[in-house]
Structures are given as C-alpha cells and as structure tokens.
Amino acid sequence: MREKYLFQREFKYCLFIVFIAIFLLIVSQDPASPETNPASPDELNRSGYLLFKQGEQAYYRRNFEAAASYYRQAADLFNSIHKRHPGWSADALEDRLKICRQRIEEAERARAEQKAGERLLRVHFIDVGQGDCELIQCPNGKTILIDGGKIWCYPFLVEYLRQAGVKKIDLLIVSHPHGDHYGGLIKILKIFPVVTLLVSGKEDTTEHYQRYLETVKSLKSIKFKLARVGDVYSFGDVKMLIVHPSSRLLDSPNNCSIIAKVSYGRESFLFTGDAEEEAEHEAMSRGYNLKSTILKVGHHGSRTSTNPGFLARVSPREAVICVGKDNYYGHPKPEILRRLKSRGIKIYRTDQDGTVLYLSNGITHQVEFPGKAVYPEYNIPKERRGKIIANRETLIYYLPRSKYGRQVPPEDRVFFDTASAAEAAGYRRYWF
Ligand SMILES: [Zn+2]
Incomplete structure (x- = not known):
C-alpha cells in the first residue's frame, strides 16, 4: 500500500518536471519578430546571395521565369539591408543591386524570346540529295515528317532528326511509293516511335518497298490512315488539309502523291510530293483554296509538274525545290525555274542551299540554312x-x-x- 503511494507521488513529480521542461523548450524556441530581433545585415546578405545563386541555376536550366523571380527576391533583400542598416557597406550593396537588375533584364528578355520561339512553326526541307524529306515541328510540340529520302540517307537523317529534338513522330506521311520518298523511312520507323502513318493507298512491287511494308506491319502500335481529299488534321493552331488524292487513285504512283496544305495563321505551305500535271488538275478541280505562301515544287522541278494554271492557283511567294546535285534526271528543269522566276517567286534549292528551314510565327517568317547533308563516319575496329x-x-x-x-x-x-x-x-x- 505504502509502495503504491510512493509510486504515485514520484509519478506526479515526473509529470511536473516533464511539463516544466516542455514549457521551457517552447519559450526558448519562440521566434522573435523581426521588429524585436532583426536579422543581421550579414545574414540578410547571405540569404540574398543564396537567392541570386538559385536564379543563376534556374537561368542555366533555361527556366527564365523562375530565374527572374529569384533575382527579384534577391534584389528586394539587398534593398531591405540598405533600408534597415543604412551604414552597412553601401557600395557593395549598390554593386549587388546593379547585377541583380542586369540579370532580371536578361532573364525577362530571354523569356520573351523563348515564348516567341515556342509559338514558331518550324518547317525543314531537309537536304537528302535526290529525294524528298520535310520535317514540320508545330508550336504545340507535335511533329510531322513527310517522306524520308532514299534508303542510304538514313544515317544522316537519323542524326538530323535527333539534333532537331525529334523524339516521336506524330504523323508520318509517305507521299507515294517511290524509293526517293519512302527509302530512308525503313530505318526511321525502327528508331522513332510513330503514332499515325498517312499513305496514299498506292502500292509498289519493288524489293525495297516490300521491306518497307514488312517494317510497317511489324510495328503493331501504328495507326494507319488513307489520305483523302477534304480530310483535315489539326495540331493546335496548325491545320493540315488534304487536297489530293481522292479514293479513285490515278494510275501513275506520282499522280497518287498526297498533296497537303499546312496552314499556320496567315502563312501556309503546300506539299506536293511528285504530283504531276494530272494530279494538279484534279486538285484544282475540287475547288479548295490552294493559295499558299510557300510551295514545295512538285517532282523535284521536273517539267511534268508545276503547270502554269496550278502555279497561278497556288500563287506562292517562295518555292523550295528538293533536288540532288548533278542528278541523273537533270532536275530542276530550266523551264520550271523560268516559270517560277517570271512570277517573281523566290526560289530555294536543297542542292545549292542545303537544308532550308522556315521559322514562321503565322504572320511572317525567316529562312535559315542549317547546312548540307553530312554523313557521320564511324571507326572501323x-x-x-x-x-x-x-x-x-x-x-x-x-x-x-x-x-x-x-x-x-x-x-x-x-x-x-x-x-x-x-x-x-x-x-x-x-x-x-
Ligand atoms: Zn521523287
């Protein structure tokens, strides 16, 4: 009985001591308000420096919005030191503030440029020698690839697409079943994930074409679509209208070429594959608005294409000819060049200019020349x-x-x- 009493008394003491200890701990940790115990200027200076450093890191990661915000917070801290402790190293503070202001300006400018870049449509007419290959990168991040040059282009093409930041192809268009258009795609299909494959529906019997078909069939996840006149594909603000072929395919594979008009704001591109006069007439007969800012000249500048009536309907300001240097066919034909020039159309050629890259903001564009096809060389063991x-x-x-x-x-x-x-x-x- 007595033992129990003693135990209860000791327990009460313990409880009391624990209570006092907790009370003292809380009191000792109570943060003093800045008014009663302001941070020292050295501490504030250090916090400002850390914020500035975070800004530098964000800038390095190209997160310019965050960088500008860190620089502004750092500037506010340096300003507060000046207000609270007027005597504290005024020159050093002025220096820090100056750098912060410069960095804020730089980060804001870089962010504005970045935002403008995000809204650009990038259209690459890739130099693949005698053949066609066009890469379209939409402002919403979607990627369209039209054709892939001849089969031996692929080492260069894979490298080019990787450098352009392509990780996935949302829409792969095979304009028609000729080797200078689908050849390089045999490998591209194995390397890059492709969401949708858009084809004319025309087939070919060559050995290479069968290999291309086998590759396509082995990729179970691809969605197939036949390009048919009037179909519209949307990629954010970028629209693609198919103006040829119809379900009644013409006899010649060239004339089954998919003709597609890609529009972004006030600018548009007309892709023609190897469409010849017959296909051009069919496309015109359907009443679609073919008028485009830039024309990919049909069939590498062959005289079978770009008939005067078609050219008048498209009425481009600029034209791109995808063609190989000293090619066997004599493309582009002088009469086609004269026809384009007589209408005052500016001409770019992949055999002379290398890859032609359009950067369009939907109102206007600029043209860049990223270089000619350069094939990587590998060591031989x-x-x-x-x-x-x-x-x-x-x-x-x-x-x-x-x-x-x-x-x-x-x-x-x-x-x-x-x-x-x-x-x-x-x-x-x-x-x-
Ligand atoms: Zn061709």
Missing part, C-alpha cells in the same frame, strides 16, 4: 580493317577503301572477306 563492309539496312556493300563504308552505322554493319561472299549473302556493290 582494327581487326576488321581491310574487310568488305556491308549495310544490312540498305543491302549494299562497299570495298575496303571506300569512305562510304565508314558511314555505315556500327549496329548495321556486316563484314565479309570477299566481294563474292557479300554477293552470295544477297548484298549488291555500291556503284559509285
């Missing part, structure tokens, strides 16, 4: 030097000293000791 290099994508082989052998990406290389061994395996010799 020592033990493989002197061997024949074949490319399993293009099914072409190169003799040991050919520089083109070094352009075969390592993952696509196959080595042979002799030319006949390469040929027995189904490879053909590069003919240049």
Whole structure:
C-alpha cells in the first residue's frame, strides 16, 4: 500500500518536471519578430546571395521565369539591408543591386524570346540529295515528317532528326511509293516511335518497298490512315488539309502523291510530293483554296509538274525545290525555274542551299540554312580493317577503301572477306 503511494507521488513529480521542461523548450524556441530581433545585415546578405545563386541555376536550366523571380527576391533583400542598416557597406550593396537588375533584364528578355520561339512553326526541307524529306515541328510540340529520302540517307537523317529534338513522330506521311520518298523511312520507323502513318493507298512491287511494308506491319502500335481529299488534321493552331488524292487513285504512283496544305495563321505551305500535271488538275478541280505562301515544287522541278494554271492557283511567294546535285534526271528543269522566276517567286534549292528551314510565327517568317547533308563516319575496329563492309539496312556493300563504308552505322554493319561472299549473302556493290 505504502509502495503504491510512493509510486504515485514520484509519478506526479515526473509529470511536473516533464511539463516544466516542455514549457521551457517552447519559450526558448519562440521566434522573435523581426521588429524585436532583426536579422543581421550579414545574414540578410547571405540569404540574398543564396537567392541570386538559385536564379543563376534556374537561368542555366533555361527556366527564365523562375530565374527572374529569384533575382527579384534577391534584389528586394539587398534593398531591405540598405533600408534597415543604412551604414552597412553601401557600395557593395549598390554593386549587388546593379547585377541583380542586369540579370532580371536578361532573364525577362530571354523569356520573351523563348515564348516567341515556342509559338514558331518550324518547317525543314531537309537536304537528302535526290529525294524528298520535310520535317514540320508545330508550336504545340507535335511533329510531322513527310517522306524520308532514299534508303542510304538514313544515317544522316537519323542524326538530323535527333539534333532537331525529334523524339516521336506524330504523323508520318509517305507521299507515294517511290524509293526517293519512302527509302530512308525503313530505318526511321525502327528508331522513332510513330503514332499515325498517312499513305496514299498506292502500292509498289519493288524489293525495297516490300521491306518497307514488312517494317510497317511489324510495328503493331501504328495507326494507319488513307489520305483523302477534304480530310483535315489539326495540331493546335496548325491545320493540315488534304487536297489530293481522292479514293479513285490515278494510275501513275506520282499522280497518287498526297498533296497537303499546312496552314499556320496567315502563312501556309503546300506539299506536293511528285504530283504531276494530272494530279494538279484534279486538285484544282475540287475547288479548295490552294493559295499558299510557300510551295514545295512538285517532282523535284521536273517539267511534268508545276503547270502554269496550278502555279497561278497556288500563287506562292517562295518555292523550295528538293533536288540532288548533278542528278541523273537533270532536275530542276530550266523551264520550271523560268516559270517560277517570271512570277517573281523566290526560289530555294536543297542542292545549292542545303537544308532550308522556315521559322514562321503565322504572320511572317525567316529562312535559315542549317547546312548540307553530312554523313557521320564511324571507326572501323582494327581487326576488321581491310574487310568488305556491308549495310544490312540498305543491302549494299562497299570495298575496303571506300569512305562510304565508314558511314555505315556500327549496329548495321556486316563484314565479309570477299566481294563474292557479300554477293552470295544477297548484298549488291555500291556503284559509285
Ligand atoms: Zn521523287
């Protein structure tokens, strides 16, 4: 009984001591208000410096809005030191404030430029030699790729698309089934995820085309669509209107080319593939407004395309000819160049200008020339030097000293000791 009493008394003491300890802890941690215990100027200076540093980091990460906000908070802190402690290192504070003001201005300017850039439509007429390839990057981040040049373009094309920031292709358009348009896509389809594939519906029987079809069929996640006149595809503010073909396909693959008008604000681009006169007439007969700011000249400037009536209806201010230097066909034909010039149309050519890049804000545009096609070259391991290099994508082989052998990406290389061994395996010799 007595023990129980003692225990209760000790317990009360303990409770009392714990209560006092908690009370003292709370009192000791009570933050004094700035009025009664202001932070020292050194502390404020340090906080300002930390905010400034956070601004620098945000600027480096190109988050200019956050950077401007950090710089402003830092400036406010430095200002407050000046007000509360007028005697504290006025010169140093003035220096800090000056730098902050400069940085705020820089970050605001960079943000304004960034915002303008985000609203730009980027249209690349990519130099792929004799062939077509156009990349369209919409302001909302969606990506359209029209054609992919010949099959041996792919090492360059993959590199170009990666450098342009392409991670996924939302709409891949194969204008028509000719090798200078779908060739490079055999590899592109294996590397970049493609959401929708838009085709004319015309088929071809060549070996390469069958390989392209096999690749397409092996990719189960792709959505297929037939391009049909009147269809409209929207990518935010960018609209794409299909003006050719209809479901009644013409006999020639060229004349089945998808003709698409891409509009952004007041500017528009007309993509024509290799459409010839017959397709141009059909497109005109349907009454759609073909008028466009920029025309991708049909069929690499061949005289089979860009008939005067069509050109008058499109009435472009500028024209781009996708064509290879010294090509076998003599494209572009002088009469087509004269026809364009006589209408005062400014001409860009991928054989002379390399890739032609349009940056449009929907009202006006500027043109840049990011360069000509440059194929990456890869090292050949020592033990493989002197061997024949074949490319399993293009099914072409190169003799040991050919520089083109070094352009075969390592993952696509196959080595042979002799030319006949390469040929027995189904490879053909590069003919240049
Ligand atoms: Zn072509």
